Amino acid sequence: MKAIGLYQYLPISDENSLEDLELDYPKAQGRDILVEVQAISVNPVDTKVRAPKDKVEVETEPKVLGWDAAGVVVEVGDRVTRFKPGDEVFYAGDITRPGSNSQFHLVDERIVGNKPSSLDFAQAAALPLTSITAWEALFDRLKVSETGDDAGKSILIIGGAGGVGSIAIQLAKQVAKLEVIATASRPESITWCAELGADAIANHHDLTHELNRLGHPTVDYIFCCNNTDMHWPSMTQAIKPQGTICSIVENKNPLDLAPLKSKSAGFIWEFMFTRSMHQTEDMAQQGILLNTVALLVNAGTIETTCKEVVKPINATNLRAVHGRIEQGTSIGKIVLSGW
Numbered sequence: 457m458k459a460i461g462l463y464q465y466l467p468i469s470d471e472n473s474l475e476d477l478e479l480d481y482p483k484a485q486g487r488d489i490l491v492e493v494q495a496i497s498v499n500p501v502d503t504k505v506r507a508p509k510d511k512v513e514v515e516t517e518p519k520v521l522g523w524d525a526a527g528v529v530v531e532v533g534d535r536v537t538r539f540k541p542g543d544e545v546f547y548a549g550d551i552t553r554p555g556s557n558s559q560f561h562l563v564d565e566r567i568v569g570n571k572p573s574s575l576d577f578a579q580a581a582a583l584p585l586t587s588i589t590a591w592e593a594l595f596d597r598l599k600v601s602e603t604g605d606d607a608g609k610s611i612l613i614i615g616g617a618g619g620v621g622s623i624a625i626q627l628a629k630q631v632a633k634l635e636v637i638a639t640a641s642r643p644e645s646i647t648w649c650a651e652l653g654a655d656a657i658a659n660h661h662d663l664t665h666e667l668n669r670l671g672h673p674t675v676d677y678i679f680c681c682n683n684t685d686m687h688w689p690s691m692t693q694a695i696k697p698q699g700t701i702c703s704i705v706e707n708k709n710p711l712d713l714a715p716l717k718s719k720s721a722g723f724i725w726e727f728m729f730t731r732s733m734h735q736t737e738d739m740a741q742q743g744i745l746l747n748t749v750a751l752l753v754n755a756g757t758i759e760t761t762c763k764e765v766v767k768p769i770n771a772t773n774l775r776a777v778h779g780r781i782e783q784g785t786s787i788g789k790i791v792l793s794g795w
């Protein structure tokens with residue numbers, strides 16, 4: 457089968473950074489399903505895993521990246537109960553296993569959802585990783601009510617136009633009924649955030665000043681989807697007493713929790729691979745939440761964040777998309793479709 461992977465961790469300008477490969481056809485066992493992948497999406501995690509390392513590392517077996525896919529189930533393991541051949545699915549997968557940049561891909565059924573029937577494969581492939589991240593951040597970590605009981609409370613979403621921010625704005629607005637302040641710094645990202653439902657837009661280059669300008673010096677929740685170090689002082693200042701900050705972006709410097717103490721404010725991480733990486737007892741919640749997202753999409757409550765589809769899926773096109781994601785300026789999601 458066709459796949460794209462790497463042996464060496466190289467800058468994306470190097471044509472060996474991602475190579476076209478021919479790999480053996482995998483076999484589904486246990487709780488795994490085998491999916492014929494129709495479309496994939498690229499996330500910053502792909503570029504972080506692919507990036508050159510401090511110490512030169514060479515893989516003896518090709519490393520396949522990719523943690524967003526939509527496709528059709530072709531085979532199921534002997535312990536699979538939720539899917540059968542022919543089912544259309546979407547999922548992010550497990551960072552500890554080979555990724556979805558291959559024609560056929562094994563994934564544990566517990567972290568897979570039914571593809572939204574109203575979307576084609578490309579539109580669906582834009583959603584899983586970012587939806588899981590935003591859903592877990594809002595409803596599991598920040599403990600926002602899924603049923604609208606926190607309606608009217610305010611949330612600041614930093615990085616509103618990015619892949620995660622684009623779905624987080626919609627879930628916060630349409631599902632949780634929060635007042636959403638998103639950050640965006642360019643005309644096109646400002647327009648995108650407003651179209652997705654943000655009530656107000658703050659420029660992240662001068663966040664504290666911007667929140668004051670908007671009449672929102674403090675907020676109940678903060679979801680940080682970009683540069684935790686840079687935004688930490690503004691976030692600790694802007695969080696309300698007893699509020700919570702959730703970040704998905706690793707810090708480079710120590711984070712000073714002291715400013716949160718007098719406010720009894722909290723800080724929590726979200727890492728969407730936690731459940732599969734640690735095989736947590738509630739791992740199947742990811743499949744359940746993806747099904748909920750699919751129902752919300754089918755009902756028209758939220759929409760796909762797919763902004764662009766690149767065809768076909770091959771190393772040349774994947775390298776080009778990695779290069780664009782590395783620039784940190786993409787809006788919504790870029791998807792690759794067809795082999």
Ligand SMILES: NC(=O)c1ccc[n+]([C@@H]2O[C@H](COP(=O)([O-])OP(=O)(O)OC[C@H]3O[C@@H](n4cnc5c(N)ncnc54)[C@H](OP(=O)(O)O)[C@@H]3O)[C@@H](O)[C@H]2O)c1
Binds near residue numbers: 616621682
């Ligand atoms: N922990 C997890 O489970 C998890 C899951 C998914 C993603 N992540 C991480 O979360 C981050 C965001 O992912 P993503 O897919 O949303 O990224 P993305 O799509 O590449 O984000 C691009 C957007 O970021 C905005 N941006 C750039 N610099 C910024 C800054 N300094 N402050 C605020 N916004 C800025 C840009 O818009 P403007 O500059 O126009 O505003 C741009 O539209 C990445 O670091 C990723 O690795 C973590």
